[in-house]
Amino acid sequence: MLAAKTELRHIEMVKQFLIKNNLLHPDLLPVKEFDSFYFPLQKRVQVPMTTVLSVKFDFPHKVKAKTADDLLKEKLSAEEFKIMPRSQEVVGNILILEIPEELRKKEKIIAEAYLQANKRLETVVKKEQMHEGVYRTRKVKILAGKMSKETVHLENGIRLKLHLEKTYFSARSAGERLRIARLVKKGENVLVMFSGAGPYPLVLAKNSRAEHICGIEINPVAHALAVENVELNCLGKKITLYDGDVREILPPIKKKFERIIMPLPKTGEEFLGLALSKIKPKGIIHLYSFLMENEFKSYESKIKELCRKEKRKVKIIRMVKCGQFSPSKFRVCWDLKVE
Numbered sequence: 001m002l003a004a005k006t007e008l009r010h011i012e013m014v015k016q017f018l019i020k021n022n023l024l025h026p027d028l029l030p031v032k033e034f035d036s037f038y039f040p041l042q043k044r045v046q047v048p049m050t051t052v053l054s055v056k057f058d059f060p061h062k063v064k065a066k067t068a069d070d071l072l073k074e075k076l077s078a079e080e081f082k083i084m085p086r087s088q089e090v091v092g093n094i095l096i097l098e099i100p101e102e103l104r105k106k107e108k109i110i111a112e113a114y115l116q117a118n119k120r121l122e123t124v125v126k127k128e129q130m131h132e133g134v135y136r137t138r139k140v141k142i143l144a145g146k147m148s149k150e151t152v153h154l155e156n157g158i159r160l161k162l163h164l165e166k167t168y169f170s171a172r173s174a175g176e177r178l179r180i181a182r183l184v185k186k187g188e189n190v191l192v193m194f195s196g197a198g199p200y201p202l203v204l205a206k207n208s209r210a211e212h213i214c215g216i217e218i219n220p221v222a223h224a225l226a227v228e229n230v231e232l233n234c235l236g237k238k239i240t241l242y243d244g245d246v247r248e249i250l251p252p253i254k255k256k257f258e259r260i261i262m263p264l265p266k267t268g269e270e271f272l273g274l275a276l277s278k279i280k281p282k283g284i285i286h287l288y289s290f291l292m293e294n295e296f297k298s299y300e301s302k303i304k305e306l307c308r309k310e311k312r313k314v315k316i317i318r319m320v321k322c323g324q325f326s327p328s329k330f331r332v333c334w335d336l337k338v339e
């Protein structure tokens with residue numbers, strides 16, 4: 001085995017040189033013998049302050065931290081391991097598991113494995129149901145760790161205080177929020193119709209040159225969290241939040257907007273007429289929907305029909321798939337330009 005032998009007083013300098021030049025053996029640990037120190041090498045090269053030589057002894061192997069998959073393989077049968085969903089959602093320091101019915105009896109063991117493997121996690125929960133109701137909330141069950149459903153999530157340069165059951169939130173939409181922020185032009189006034197705990201208003205305020213952003217949210221707990229989050233991120237000058245139903249809050253607001261975001265995929269189109277009444281000429285509306293792939297065409301016709309009824313000319317600039325629920329069901333954003 002190749003090694004770089006050095007005196008104890010040179011250890012730190014030699015170590016830095018070996019790391020910088022990627023010469024250390026990745027799986028082996030150095031050894032101290034009397035007054036000398038031996039670094040295991042990947043290849044024979046000259047190393048300052050050392051003698052490079054072949055040694056007869058074995059270097060100890062590094063003990064690698066076990067991943068969640070390593071631990072799950074130990075605790076589940078091969079069949080059980082195969083049906084565990086591979087991609088999981090992390091919100092702040094809470095992991096949200098989707099556990100198949102067949103593994104219900106092993107859910108705590110599975111949760112402990114994730115907790116043990118990932119030091120950043122404090123709590124592991126599982127989804128108990130799909131998002132439902134007007135507030136689009138859902139129940140989760142704590143399986144392991146700290147008994148808390150509240151956390152602070154970091155996304156696109158902002159911090160969001162969230163409660164997993166009291167407000168809707170999806171960490172998976174972070175990329176989509178940044179996409180919208182990058183479309184916002186300097187000086188725009190933006191309306192977020194269903195603002196929840198504030199992710200869209202905050203990501204836009206932080207990552208765009210929008211003049212001002214309004215958010216409207218019907219769930220009072222989500223609204224209160226959004227107000228807290230605006231303060232937490234010191235973005236109060238750029239954001240105004242309203243608590244209530246857009247159908248009541250929006251009509252009396254005199255202002256019109258260059259851009260309106262409608263993140264209510266379940267029933268968003270029901271509010272398209274209202275959005276059209278508040279968009280400026282040449283403004284952009286981002287309308288979200290849940291659709292099967294074979295429904296894209298008919299939904300496009302539905303949008304056009306709704307706009308016709310409102311007597312507004314609208315061009316569909318693009319349709320973006322921004323989430324996937326099953327092989328053929330997607331969360332889709334329709335970017336609409338209103339004449």
Ligand SMILES: C[S@@+](CC[C@H](N)C(=O)[O-])C[C@H]1O[C@@H](n2cnc3c(N)ncnc32)[C@H](O)[C@@H]1O
Nearest residue numbers: 134135168169194195196217218219245246263
């Ligand atoms: C899918 S969630 C999106 C929340 C947030 N924009 C986000 O991305 O995390 C939809 C939100 O719309 C709110 N909502 C539903 N109907 C509403 C209405 N008529 N007026 C205002 N908010 C509404 C719900 O309470 C929920 O918080």
